[in-house]
Amino acid sequence: MAKILVIADIKEGVLKGSTAELLSKAKALSAQTAVVAIGSNIESLIADMAAAGSDTQYIADDKSLELFSAGPYAACVVAAAQQFEADMIWFGFSEAGKAAAPRVAAQLNAACATEIIDVTLEGEQIQVIRPAIAGKVIQRIQVNTQTLVAVVRAGAFEATPGITGTQNMVKLSIPAPDLKAVIKQILSDASGEIDLADADIVVSVGRGARDQAGIDLVRELARDLSAGFGSSRAMVDGGFMAHNKQVGQTGKIVAPTLYMAIGISGAIQHLAGMTGSKTILAVNKDPEAPIFNVADYGIVGDLFEVIPILRQEIKKIRG
């Protein structure tokens, strides 16, 4: 029986949905499951971690682990992987995961694959599926080592309803802080808005909105829908939107039920971040904009005219 260790995705004291998604996939592969949780004041989440589908919980809970630092974070994962004798170590899609996974793989002499969307296990042979070249191709990767470290792309797996696990906490020793890369401060971009990764609907704004007034107009639509509010790189570069709002190849990868691209042309790097969405709506005044090639519904029009009508019509229908 394969053993799969999932890195618990904890943000602001809450266990994120991706943990259950990864554990559900692990169980579907008939694997034994464990999680490793790293942070400060997280022991209280043990019950949630078990409920998400883990049978063992490796915990590194210490004040020194409050701010993410890749070295100590990777050290905790390696310790858990060795104690559990994991065949696979899965990170959910996050900057922390992307920074730590290659370190963990190097230390365990394991293979490493990022942005995976599927994984198969036949006997000892592990294979993964992942997009590459800005999403233009899909690769089937053959793993030649016994152990694989992977970063799972957002939206790849679904949580199985009714999944459960058992509580079995194992405390890890706390690694020394990395004195050569000292994290001094986090300038939070938290704007009180919904996290893009969690949002069921994402509304994204592009250069078509021109300026702050245009952005505010589109933000109102996002507010009406309690949607995540994202952006193309153009508006981040323009200084209008925070970095963590960027959707795309170098930004967030999102896969919501509904993605609304407002005044976004649909450059390949943007598409790489959102074509996993279930339904896509595009509003663009250029009928030839490439975004229409991926949109289920396209409104050709001036967003300054369309957005107020869109808000009104949505209000009518949702009551």
Added chain:
Amino acid sequence: MKILTTVKRVVDVELNIHIENGAIVEDGLQYVINAWDENGVEAAVQLKENNNAQTTLVSIGEQDNTDMIRKCYAMGIEDAILIDDPALVAPDAFAYAGILQKVYEKGDYDLVITGKQAQDTDSGQTGIILAEYLQLPCVSNVISIEVMDEAHIRVSRLGDSGTEIVEITLPAVVTVSDSINEPRLPAMRGIMMAKKKKIQVMDLAALGTSVEAVGGAAPKSEVAEFMKSKTRQAGQKFEGDAAQITAQVVELLANEAKVF
């Protein structure tokens, strides 16, 4: 400060990519400098201009890489090493990192700058693995670099909950995001000078290693097959009176797509 910046030549993602029998069709492909490495080159050149850094570039590839290297020379890079060895067939990130480790050890570098990911692999591993091999501190997804003193830099990186400010003791490895800068267009004078500059070409033996020693003969993972990505079908596009078509689309979102 001596900087080593890594640069990969990759397929141009803006062009169509065709797949036949599980492999990418070479015909019609064009190659460019990896976008994030161009940001890395720009970052290195800015450190040269503002902090008197010395800049060396390394690329692992084939002789075809020389055009790309000349472009980096024109941007302001001072020295370039090209690692070209026919024994390197399909290296994974570990093999690339193993080779870069040898290059690093031959110089006396204070800072390695890599791209956050290569556009062909989209994997984001090589720089981080290199740091592990070298036992150096590493910060990834960096959007600014500031020199504090000879032995320290302060960088900011995009993390999960915001911009993280990290102070690093040199030598170190950073991987850079495209948000770090806007790569310059080389000036004519630079382009002319770049033509005359030498590129140091080495194979693995000249580097004091071999394809086996860097793990290139037995990669930890390999691409077994390339497949077409599932392209979405263009759906329904509405043109005409804004009020009318918008109402129509909202109705479809609710009753056909059932998203509200």
